[in-house]
Amino acid sequence: MxxxxxxxxxxxxxxxxxxxxxGEQDMNAADPLAIFAKVVAHDFSGPLVAIRGFGTLLVDTLxxxxxxxxxxxxxxxxxxxxxxxxxxxxxxxWIRARNAILDVNELSLDSLVSECVDEFRSRIIEQGAQITVxxxxxxxxxxxxxxxxxxxxxxxxxxxxxxxxxxxxHIEAANSETGVGVVVRDNGPGIPDGSRERAFxxxxxLESTRDAASTxxxxxxxxTIVERHGGRLWLEAxxxxxxxxxxxxPTSRIAALGHVMATNPVAMxxxxxxxxxxxxxxxxxxxxxxxxAIYSKDLNGHIITWNRAAETLYGYSAAEVxxxxxxxxxxxxxxxxxxxxxxxxxxxxxxxxETRRMRKDGTQFDxxxxxxxxxxxxxxLIGASVIARDVTERHQTEEDLRAFLEVAPDAIVVINxxxxxxxxxxxxxxxxxxxxxxxxxxxxxxxxxxxxxxxxVAQRIAFTVEPVLRPMGTDLDLxxxxxxxxxxxxxxxxxxxPTKDGKLPVAVIRDVTERRRLEHLRDDFVANAAHxxxxxxxxxxxxxxxxxRSFDVMDRADIDEAFExxxxxxxxxxxxxxxxxxxxxxEGGRANxxxxxxxxxxxxxxxxxxAPPPGDRAVTVSVPSGLGVRADxxxxxxxxxxxxxxxxxxxxxxxxxxxxxxxxxxxxxVTDDGTGIERDLVPKLFEPFTRGKAxxxxxxxxxxxxxxxxxxxxxxxxxRYEQMLPRGSRFRVGLRRAT
Amino acid sequence: xxxxxxxxxxxxxxxxxxxxxxxAEGYQVLCVSNGEAAMEIFGDSPPDVTVLDVAxxxxxxxxxxxRLRNDTNHKDARIVITSAHASGHVRRLADALGCEYLTKPxxxxxxxxxxxxxxxxxxxxxxxxxx
Numbered sequence: 001m002x003x004x005x006x007x008x009x010x011x012x013x014x015x016x017x018x019x020x021x022x023g024e025q026d027m028n029a030a031d032p033l034a035i036f037a038k039v040v041a042h043d044f045s046g047p048l049v050a051i052r053g054f055g056t057l058l059v060d061t062l063x064x065x066x067x068x069x070x071x072x073x074x075x076x077x078x079x080x081x082x083x084x085x086x087x088x089x090x091x092x093x094w095i096r097a098r099n100a101i102l103d104v105n106e107l108s109l110d111s112l113v114s115e116c117v118d119e120f121r122s123r124i125i126e127q128g129a130q131i132t133v134x135x136x137x138x139x140x141x142x143x144x145x146x147x148x149x150x151x152x153x154x155x156x157x158x159x160x161x162x163x164x165x166x167x168x169x170h171i172e173a174a175n176s177e178t179g180v181g182v183v184v185r186d187n188g189p190g191i192p193d194g195s196r197e198r199a200f201x202x203x204x205x206l207e208s209t210r211d212a213a214s215t216x217x218x219x220x221x222x223x224t225i226v227e228r229h230g231g232r233l234w235l236e237a238x239x240x241x242x243x244x245x246x247x248x249x250p251t252s253r254i255a256a257l258g259h260v261m262a263t264n265p266v267a268m269x270x271x272x273x274x275x276x277x278x279x280x281x282x283x284x285x286x287x288x289x290x291x292x293a294i295y296s297k298d299l300n301g302h303i304i305t306w307n308r309a310a311e312t313l314y315g316y317s318a319a320e321v322x323x324x325x326x327x328x329x330x331x332x333x334x335x336x337x338x339x340x341x342x343x344x345x346x347x348x349x350x351x352x353x354e355t356r357r358m359r360k361d362g363t364q365f366d367x368x369x370x371x372x373x374x375x376x377x378x379x380x381l382i383g384a385s386v387i388a389r390d391v392t393e394r395h396q397t398e399e400d401l402r403a404f405l406e407v408a409p410d411a412i413v414v415i416n417x418x419x420x421x422x423x424x425x426x427x428x429x430x431x432x433x434x435x436x437x438x439x440x441x442x443x444x445x446x447x448x449x450x451x452x453x454x455x456x457v458a459q460r461i462a463f464t465v466e467p468v469l470r471p472m473g474t475d476l477d478l479x480x481x482x483x484x485x486x487x488x489x490x491x492x493x494x495x496x497x498p499t500k501d502g503k504l505p506v507a508v509i510r511d512v513t514e515r516r517r518l519e520h521l522r523d524d525f526v527a528n529a530a531h532x533x534x535x536x537x538x539x540x541x542x543x544x545x546x547x548x549r550s551f552d553v554m555d556r557a558d559i560d561e562a563f564e565x566x567x568x569x570x571x572x573x574x575x576x577x578x579x580x581x582x583x584x585x586x587e588g589g590r591a592n593x594x595x596x597x598x599x600x601x602x603x604x605x606x607x608x609x610x611a612p613p614p615g616d617r618a619v620t621v622s623v624p625s626g627l628g629v630r631a632d633x634x635x636x637x638x639x640x641x642x643x644x645x646x647x648x649x650x651x652x653x654x655x656x657x658x659x660x661x662x663x664x665x666x667x668x669x670v671t672d673d674g675t676g677i678e679r680d681l682v683p684k685l686f687e688p689f690t691r692g693k694a695x696x697x698x699x700x701x702x703x704x705x706x707x708x709x710x711x712x713x714x715x716x717x718x719x720r721y722e723q724m725l726p727r728g729s730r731f732r733v734g735l736r737r738a739t
Numbered sequence: 740x741x742x743x744x745x746x747x748x749x750x751x752x753x754x755x756x757x758x759x760x761x762x763a764e765g766y767q768v769l770c771v772s773n774g775e776a777a778m779e780i781f782g783d784s785p786p787d788v789t790v791l792d793v794a795x796x797x798x799x800x801x802x803x804x805x806r807l808r809n810d811t812n813h814k815d816a817r818i819v820i821t822s823a824h825a826s827g828h829v830r831r832l833a834d835a836l837g838c839e840y841l842t843k844p845x846x847x848x849x850x851x852x853x854x855x856x857x858x859x860x861x862x863x864x865x866x867x868x869x870x
Contacts, residue, residue, distance in 0.1 A: 534823050535750055538844035542756035545847045550763030558759055565752040 048088060052081040090217035097221050102142035102228060102260045104253070109136035109182070112143065113171060116150040120158060127167055129158055134172035137180050139249045140256035145225045146249075149233075150184075152218030153245045157186035160243075174417070174502060179231065179250045187242040196235040222247070227350075230259030230372070239418060254290050257283060258385065259372060296374060298383040299346055301326040301338070305385075313388060315360035331356045331364055341371075345384040348373040354391065366392045411509040414497055415444050419462035422504055431511050433483035444507070449481045461494065461507050470494055480509060488513050528689035529580060536573035540566055579703050582638075583688065586710040593632040593714050597738040600659050600668065601625050603633060607640045613655065617648050623659040628738030629666045635711045636735075639719075642704040643670040643731050650674060651729060666737050671730040676723050685721050742858055743767040745786035747777045747803065748821075749795050753843075757790055760847040761854065774798030778806065781813055788857050790850070791838075793822040793829060801829075804836045817857045821845065 055078040059071060066074075110133075117124075117131055124131060131154070139146075154169065161167040168187040173180050191199055200219050219233075226233040226247045233247035250256045287294050293310035297303050302325055306318040314321070314329060321328070327338060334355055344351055351371040356364050370387045402425075405412050411428035413421055421439045429436055432447055439446070444462050445453045452458055460472065472478065472492045480490040491510045496503040543562045551559065585591040601623045613619045629636070640657075647655045651672025659668045677685065686709040705719075712719050712733065722730040744766045748754040751772075758768050769786060771777050774795050780786065793800040800820060807813040820833045823843040833840040839853050 531823060534843045535753060539752045539756050541844065542760060542847040542850075546756070546760045546763055550759075553763060554759065558762070561755060562759055565755050569752055 048081055048085045052078055052085060055081060094217050094221050094224065097145065097148065098224050100145065102145055104140050104142060104256045104260050106138060107141050107143050107146060108138050109173065112147055113150055116147055116154060119151065120154055123158055127158065129167035129169065131169045136171070136173045136182070137175060137251065139180055139251055140253045141229050141249055142260065149222040149225050149247065152222045153184040156218060156245070157184055157188070160188040161186070175251070179248050181246060181248045184245045185238050185242060190237055190241060190243045191235060193237065199235060228260055230255055254286055254292060255387070257286060293388040294385065296383055296385040297326050299381065301342055304383060310388065313390060329357050331358050345371060345373065346381065348381050365390050366395045413444060413447070413507045413509065415462050415505040415507065419443055431509065432480065447480055449479050449487050461492065462505060480511070489516050525688060532576055533573060536569040539569040579707050583703060583707050583710060586714055591714060593635060595630050595632050595715055597628050598631050598633045598636060599626065599628045601627065603637055604640060604657055607637050607644065611641050611644055614648055617653055617655060619655045619657065621657045623657065627659055627661060627666060629735035630738060631715050631717065631735055635715065639708045639711055639733065640670070642708050646704060647672040661737070665734040668733040668735060669730050671724065671728060673728040676727060676729050677721065682721060686719070741765065741767045742787040743769065744854060745777060745780055745789040746770045747774065747789060747791045747795065747800065749773060749792060756847065757850065760850055764851050774800065774803045777803055781807065785813060785816065787817065788854055789816060789818045790854065791818055791820050793820055801832065804838060808836060819853050819857060
């Protein structure tokens with residue numbers, strides 16, 4: 001039976017060449033579980049029927065000769081035998097499904113599912129259940145087998161509704177590049193995390209769902225069927241409670257055929273063997289001419305088949321590569337993958353892998369590999385088939401996209417269809433304080449404060465269908481939640497990103513803390529400036545009105561005082577506005593500084609002339625003649641004037657101007673012996689509109705020191721405040737030395 | 740007899756403006772620049788009306804009002820509060836303390852009218868002061 005040695009889907013003409021000589025396989029080495037199951041299934045049937053039958057017979061024939069207790073013993077025995085027989089029947093069903101010859105055909109899931117739902121019609125009506133089905137695609141699969149899968153999944157969904165609840169079941173499907181994913185979602189109690197995989201154990205039933213009619217074989221069987229088609233079947237918690245059974249099927253005919261034929265048992269009788277050979281021949285042609293690179297290797301890693309597309313992909317002809325070791329295709333720095341891969345192949349695992357491989361000419365490329373076990377007629381592993389796809393281009397696109405996301409100034413979060421985070425850029429990590437791996441797979445809501453979770457904001461983010469980037473709404477005060485629990489104001493824009501898994505929601509999140517802070521600063525500034533203008537305006541307007549109305553009845557002295565006050569407040573308003581303009585020009589970069597060598601002594605002389613101390617203040621100057629700095633002379637004079645006027649207003653009686661060469665800088669100190677500045681004001685001293693209590697008695701513009709700081713910044717100079725002990729203030733200006 | 744107005748204002752030029760305006764209206768005017776001095780005036784010879792700035796060094800204007808309201812001799816004192824605070828809090832507080840209120844900058848006509856109105860209320864009810 002040489003022809004039975006390999007699975008069907010690698011049966012190309014070349015296979016025979018390579019495999020001749022491997023000899024016949026030992027029948028007893030077939031999958032021990034399968035043999036055990038077969039024994040159980042067939043050989044237990046007879047005894048079970050006998051136990052049950054004779055048990056029932058005994059109850060009848062013994063009649064009154066046994067008492068109730070003895071009768072109940074017999075009854076329990078019969079019931080136990082019946083239970084065991086049900087289990088055995090299920091096992092037989094499973095064995096049959098596992099060993100059935102599957103026939104791959106084009107299959108409309110739409111009509112299949114509607115037939116399947118029909119079978120449950122009476123139960124649906126009886127339960128008042130509701131089943132909705134979204135449009136489903138066409139797949140390549142064995143109709144009877146897949147129908148069975150739907151039958152089991154629907155049966156489960158209808159069976160395990162919560163007590164007193166109406167079953168609501170929804171079936172939908174999504175296409176991806178490699179296949180179709182089908183979801184059967186129910187609203188039942190679900191299965192707790194960590195227990196879902198256990199549901200696939202043979203005869204596994206969960207405590208809460210114990211039910212005599214359920215034999216616990218459906219899920220196992222369904223998974224076997226799906227896997228025989230090259231798909232996967234698993235359970236997930238549905239987003240709104242309940243359970244989702246999800247399975248995938250290949251949409252490509254070749255992939256489906258390949259997987260199914262690889263797992264089809266070899267026929268035992270003549271007629272089916274002939275059918276089998278015909279199948280093999282057809283398949284050999286399909287594989288050979290497939291556009292997908294398909295090859296296979298034995299358990300030692302030697303290449304045993306190699307189709308035309310593989311020749312194109314790798315650049316090796318079949319003759320060059322057959323019998324060679326698979327490592328020939330590998331990139332040297334990926335060779336360490338091999339032992340683990342071969343181990344998994346020997347365990348019969350199906351492997352999906354993205355890696356790099358090398359062509360004959362030495363060039364490397366990114367490749368997606370699907371490896372499936374190949375079994376012989378007795379079910380023994382003999383190697384693995386490989387379907388290889390060049391994904392260099394896809395990787396490039398993904399890398400371009402990733403690079404683009406990385407340079408974006410905003411946090412960008414891609415969300416999958418389940419509302420979980422699919423991908424993030426590094427700005428997201430920086431903004432929220434999480435590492436990417438802590439975010440991916442988590443609900444996107446984790447980035448929102450608790451009060452937004454589950455609400456319309458979270459829903460809109462996770463399930464947006466916006467085709468273009470669009471703000472969530474400017475009227476919403478949105479906040480983000482960092483890992484450390486702190487919140488910060490955000491703007492969120494939503495869109496969708498086309499990916500191989502369909503259009504995924506994308507949230508572009510901008511931290512607007514700084515913008516909000518600047519807005520507050522601006523508001524404060526405007527309010528402060530307006531506030532500062534109140535006194536001049538009240539005085540000017542009020543005195544003007546009073547003078548106009550009552551000039552004739554006023555004392556000469558009062559009239560003089562009124563005019564002086566108007567002049568004083570007019571000047572104050574002028575200084576305030578001029579300082580505001582200066583500040584705005586400097587901050588807006590519109591101020592020009594003409595920095596030259598300036599000798600300090602004459603400059604300070606001119607300042608004192610223009611702003612002499614009032615009668616109750618005295619200024620002493622100690623500045624070495626010839627000491628110079630690099631500065632804009634007019635701007636520096638403005639700074640010194642400001643400091644002097646401050647000292648006149650808020651300082652003590654004695655004011656000292658002292659300049660000296662400090663080595664790297666030239667220092668200019670303006671010191672007074674007043675009460676100094678309140679400690680809590682010092683950190684904000686150089687910000688606009690900071691003023692102390694004393695300032696409510698004597699008022700300045702409120703932005704003098706802020707302006708000094710900005711002017712000095714513009715000349716590469718600096719200013720700082722020092723508290724003098726036991727009393728007094730010193731403003732120290734550090735200037736560049738003259739050259 | 741000419742009514743006496745006490746002006747409590749720490750900013751010299753504002754004080755001048757109020758003084759000249761009210762003098763031109765024919766009032767007898769007294770000026771002090773802090774709350775303590777205002778309380779002394781009340782001890783000696785209580786004015787008919789007080790124009791009181793809220794923001795004063797030391798004892799502020801609201802404290803002056805509360806002390807007067809708690810003093811049986813002065814609990815009905817007629818007071819016009821002036822403040823640069825645009826917020827409603829000070830205005831509501833002034834209301835609660837039974838005071839008139841002027842926001843700076845105010846016009847001198849407004850000032851004169853307010854003082855005249857306060858003086859015209861002979862049997863004005865004074866609400867219970869806040870504690």
